[in-house]
Amino acid sequence: MNASVIELDNLQKIYRTGDVEVRAVNGVSLRIERGDFVAIMGSSGSGKSTLMNMLGCLDQPTDGQYLLDGVDVARLGRSELSRLRNLKIGFVFQSFNLLSRTSACENVELPLFYTNPHVPLRDRRQRAIEALKKVGLGERLYNHPNQLSGGQQQRVAIARALVNNPELVLADEPTGNLDTRTSIEVMGLFQALNDAGITVIMVTHELDIAAYCKRIIVMRDGRIIRDEVNAARIFANDQRAVLDASEQHASLS
Amino acid sequence: MIQALTSPLLRVGLTAMIAFRALRRNKLRSTLTALGIIIGVASVVSIMALGRGTQKRIQDQVSSLGSNLLVIFSKSRRTNAASAGSGQSGNLTLADVEAIRREVRSVKALSPEVTLTAQAVANGRNWSTTIAGESPDYLHIRDWPLARGSMFTERELRTSARVAVIGSRTSRELFGPLHPVGQTVRIKNMPFTIIGQLESKGAGIGGADQDDRIVIPYTTAMRRLTGEKYPRLVTLQISSDDLMSAAQEQITALLRQRHRLTDGRKNDFDIVNQKEIADTVNSITTTLTYLLGGIAGLSLLVGGIGIMNIMLVSVTERTREIGTRIAVGAQPRDILLQFLIESITLSLLSGAIGVALGYGVSAAATMIPNFHPSVSTGSIVVAFGISFAVGVFFGFYPARKAANMNPIAALRFE
Numbered sequence A: 001m002n003a004s005v006i007e008l009d010n011l012q013k014i015y016r017t018g019d020v021e022v023r024a025v026n027g028v029s030l031r032i033e034r035g036d037f038v039a040i041m042g043s044s045g046s047g048k049s050t051l052m053n054m055l056g057c058l059d060q061p062t063d064g065q066y067l068l069d070g071v072d073v074a075r076l077g078r079s080e081l082s083r084l085r086n087l088k089i090g091f092v093f094q095s096f097n098l099l100s101r102t103s104a105c106e107n108v109e110l111p112l113f114y115t116n117p118h119v120p121l122r123d124r125r126q127r128a129i130e131a132l133k134k135v136g137l138g139e140r141l142y143n144h145p146n147q148l149s150g151g152q153q154q155r156v157a158i159a160r161a162l163v164n165n166p167e168l169v170l171a172d173e174p175t176g177n178l179d180t181r182t183s184i185e186v187m188g189l190f191q192a193l194n195d196a197g198i199t200v201i202m203v204t205h206e207l208d209i210a211a212y213c214k215r216i217i218v219m220r221d222g223r224i225i226r227d228e229v230n231a232a233r234i235f236a237n238d239q240r241a242v243l244d245a246s247e248q249h250a251s252l253s
Numbered sequence B: 001m002i003q004a005l006t007s008p009l010l011r012v013g014l015t016a017m018i019a020f021r022a023l024r025r026n027k028l029r030s031t032l033t034a035l036g037i038i039i040g041v042a043s044v045v046s047i048m049a050l051g052r053g054t055q056k057r058i059q060d061q062v063s064s065l066g067s068n069l070l071v072i073f074s075k076s077r078r079t080n081a082a083s084a085g086s087g088q089s090g091n092l093t094l095a096d097v098e099a100i101r102r103e104v105r106s107v108k109a110l111s112p113e114v115t116l117t118a119q120a121v122a123n124g125r126n127w128s129t130t131i132a133g134e135s136p137d138y139l140h141i142r143d144w145p146l147a148r149g150s151m152f153t154e155r156e157l158r159t160s161a162r163v164a165v166i167g168s169r170t171s172r173e174l175f176g177p178l179h180p181v182g183q184t185v186r187i188k189n190m191p192f193t194i195i196g197q198l199e200s201k202g203a204g205i206g207g208a209d210q211d212d213r214i215v216i217p218y219t220t221a222m223r224r225l226t227g228e229k230y231p232r233l234v235t236l237q238i239s240s241d242d243l244m245s246a247a248q249e250q251i252t253a254l255l256r257q258r259h260r261l262t263d264g265r266k267n268d269f270d271i272v273n274q275k276e277i278a279d280t281v282n283s284i285t286t287t288l289t290y291l292l293g294g295i296a297g298l299s300l301l302v303g304g305i306g307i308m309n310i311m312l313v314s315v316t317e318r319t320r321e322i323g324t325r326i327a328v329g330a331q332p333r334d335i336l337l338q339f340l341i342e343s344i345t346l347s348l349l350s351g352a353i354g355v356a357l358g359y360g361v362s363a364a365a366t367m368i369p370n371f372h373p374s375v376s377t378g379s380i381v382v383a384f385g386i387s388f389a390v391g392v393f394f395g396f397y398p399a400r401k402a403a404n405m406n407p408i409a410a411l412r413f414e
């Protein structure tokens, strides 16, 4: 099991609308090793989301090869892809995508509901509660999304992403709708997940969010233009202290 | 192994719960949608019940005539009085009746009938009623018991005696609570001694009150009251059910011969078989019931379209939910099942309410006297079957639309 989690070879995604052809992802080759924490950056329209959707098996490439855990994803049918997503991939979206009028706990249980073989209700509940405790929401198990703050909602979404012990967590602008402090908290959670061995790939266009990651990839016009190790990595615990200090300073002056 | 078997079942159960909750969330909307099916099912169930009640009632009336009856009607256009004295063809004569009694062995009893409407006067009261001239066998043939007294005898028939058996209604009108037996009633100014009183029999076919009549010997009616020589009709009782058609044929042949009808000439009489009447009436009511039920069933179709409409709205509203479910690993068939179960739940629930309502209508209709509508198990099974089919049929398209959604587009849907 020393293969890379992700291996992309000349991956392409071409959208055709009428006569116009958009090469959203235009020849991306990439290896991501187990335990990595990757930020994908780039300006709007550079193909980040398109790439992420293909990594998450929500979309199929027009051309090129994608090996997930050594498996050629192009060979899999719709329902096999569903199964793969269920067992190996956790998603975190910019707009949370929680089911409304459904408790935090039930939202987190959702992936287990679709796991085959069947996970009994009790186990589902128990694992959902554990996941919610991990993200610090042990006290908010039965609140509905509209009773939670944005940061709390995103933490429920993260709990949902990790409840089925995925190998890979994919997050498309997870802090896009959050303020500075909750962004730091969410990044702290991702760092903790990553420390536990889960590979994390996230899209962001903010440099100070990318700074939490181990590796930064920059895209432009569907291609990777830079791919380097993050030499100046920051950590959520430190950042929180810095923020606390500066807020105190602000309130004093 | 057991896991592999129970898992899909468990999922159906869980999915049903999701569906149920989704319906409860939109109570008003679900109720309004359900209304179409509710009304449709309720109408089908109650129409079937009322149809059965009607049929039962008609059957009761037909069998209240007596059993194994044949009725011979004279077809002659001339009034009996005008053709008095002529024994020619076209009339049913008393000699014909005698011949039938002699020659057709399966005839158990018969009664020639002459009727007239006349004023009956008794006890200082006046009442217009039907006077029926019959034979002493008449009450046996009609399976009509006496409340008190007795029927007139063959002897009284032969002597054209002025004796009368009075119907319960007529008795009430003339004598109130008094017992009529032994009293005298004047018909066309002629005194008759009342020797018996009939049990009540209720309305006959066509709704006429069978209890408003006075039965006297047909000889008395013909000689003393009307002057007619020929009976209007003859009621015959055949000894057993399976001899009915044979008897009918025999009588036809006999009458044709007696009336000297050569081949190719039409019968100058009609023979009606009680069973045929029952069968005809039965088939008419059955056809009517199914026709009305079918028309009511059309509203099920309308209800189904309502369900489809609301399911399409629901799928669109929950696009992001669908996207999320697919992203976290729902198979297309899980989504399909979720929405299909939702529409089936909706239609079956509506069906159940409709059945209950149909029951209610049927129960209310039992308050009509002599009417006993009943909801058949068959119609309930059919109602549920149709509700289920409507749920599947009209839920399938929206459910498939949900299952085939592109998750990326669905997740971004505003």
Ligand SMILES: Nc1ncnc2c1ncn2[C@@H]1O[C@H](COP(=O)(O)OP(=O)(O)O)[C@@H](O)[C@H]1O
Residues within 6 Å of the ligand: A015, A016, A017, A022, A023, A024, A042, A043, A044, A045, A046, A047, A048, A049, A050, A051
């Ligand atoms: N479904 C689609 N149909 C057509 N063009 C699309 C579609 N999705 C994305 N694109 C185009 O592909 C390019 C990359 O989009 P995207 O991956 O969303 O960019 P990013 O996430 O980096 O902002 C854009 O030019 C966008 O307009």
Ligand SMILES: [Mg+2]
Residues within 6 Å of the ligand: A048, A049, A050
């Ligand atoms: Mg994007």
